[in-house]
Amino acid sequence: MELQEAKDKFIHTWGTLATQWGINRTMAQIHALLLLSPKAMNADEIMNDLQISRGNVNMNLRDLMDWGLIYKQLLAGERKEYFAAEKDIWKVARQIAKERRRREIEPIIEAMEDLKTSVKPDSVEKKEFLKIVEDISKVTTIADSTMTSIIKSEENWLINNLLNVFKK
Amino acid sequence: MELQEAKDKFIHTWGTLATQWGINRTMAQIHALLLLSPKAMNADEIMNDLQISRGNVNMNLRDLMDWGLIYKQLLAGERKEYFAAEKDIWKVARQIAKERRRREIEPIIEAMEDLKTSVKPDSVEKKEFLKIVEDISKVTTIADSTMTSIIKSEENWLINNLLNVFKK
DNA sequence: AAATACTTTCAGAAAATTTTGAAAATTCAA
DNA sequence: TTGAATTTTCAAAATTTTCTGAAAGTATTT
Secondary structure (H helix, E strand, O other): OOOOHHHHHHHHHHHHHHHHOOOOHHHHHHHHHHHHHOOOEEEEHHHHHOOOOOOHHHHHHHHHHHHOOOOOOOOOOOEEEEEOOOOOOHHHHHHHHHHHHHHHHHHHHHHHHHHHOOOOOHHHHHHHHHHHHHHHHHHHHHHHHHHHHHHHHHHHHHHHHHHHHHHO | OHHHHHHHHHHHHHHHHHHOOHHHHHHHHHHHHHHHHHOOOHHHHHHHHHOOOOOHHHHHHHHHHHHEEEEEEEEOOOOEEEEEEEOOHHHHHHHHHHHHHHHHHHHHHHHHHHHHHHHOOOOHHHHHHHEEEEEEHHHHHHHHHHHHHHOOOHHHHHHHHHHHHOOO
């Protein structure tokens, strides 16, 4: 398979996979495009490569910056804004984990805390309800702290786990 | 807050959160409803409680069974099928992690392996491309084995982590 | 300060996903 | 069997999400 064909396949696949886990297809494709691009790209180049509108490119570039997956680069002598993806995959993975923790796990904990404080355990049924809320809260807090410690851990975690992978 | 009000809020919140991570709102709401229900429910009861169609209930019950989050219960003397949710939240969390691993992580590894075998490293550009593919493959494999070990671990993992949480 | 180059916004259009409900299929009892 | 009860399917409708493109906004140069 030739390079451009492989890149296209990568971008296409990445977009399809992303939709499955609730991420916008175009956002994922722009990310993939920048990840594979040796140099930073501007909005026109992205529009052209992916055949999408300026508004769409702009909006998704902003979202990708919110996710901490791409950076704006101002090139000397250029008026246009250029964008480059973080290429260190370990950093990318940590960033994704961090954002998903913030967007998926934290809201659960908040919602459960909210219910806990607003329901008083003055009947058997309410106690049963609160038990479930409390259990979800606990398990989610554990998931949260597990993710946090993974995110905070540095390269050695990667190396340790690589060893584990090859041991198996 | 009274019990029914709290249950409704729980169901509503659970549904809203679910859409954020790419899970069907109704599926999450049915799951929440069964999680809070002291007894197994049939399709008519669910239709009535959530005000949704029979087709919708049927389809989402099937999906929830695929996810391993609810069970079918055949009640003696009853023609209708009854459904009950797994109430052990630790099991629920493990089941969700297991399914997400299968649906989100495994396909990435497959796609990367596929690209690795179909691109030959006969140019600098192709080598750079393969480096990215390889890195994603590695990091994803690590995430995979991490999730697998958490899923396989038993209650003591939960207890250990609870201790960690409280230590902090 | 006017013109130019570029970015952002957002209402409406298009696309994708979810839901409905009635018909078909299945199950079970008589 | 037959028929009543229940479940499943799926085309069309409703809803939600995403995308477009032109207008408005910003920044930079002359």
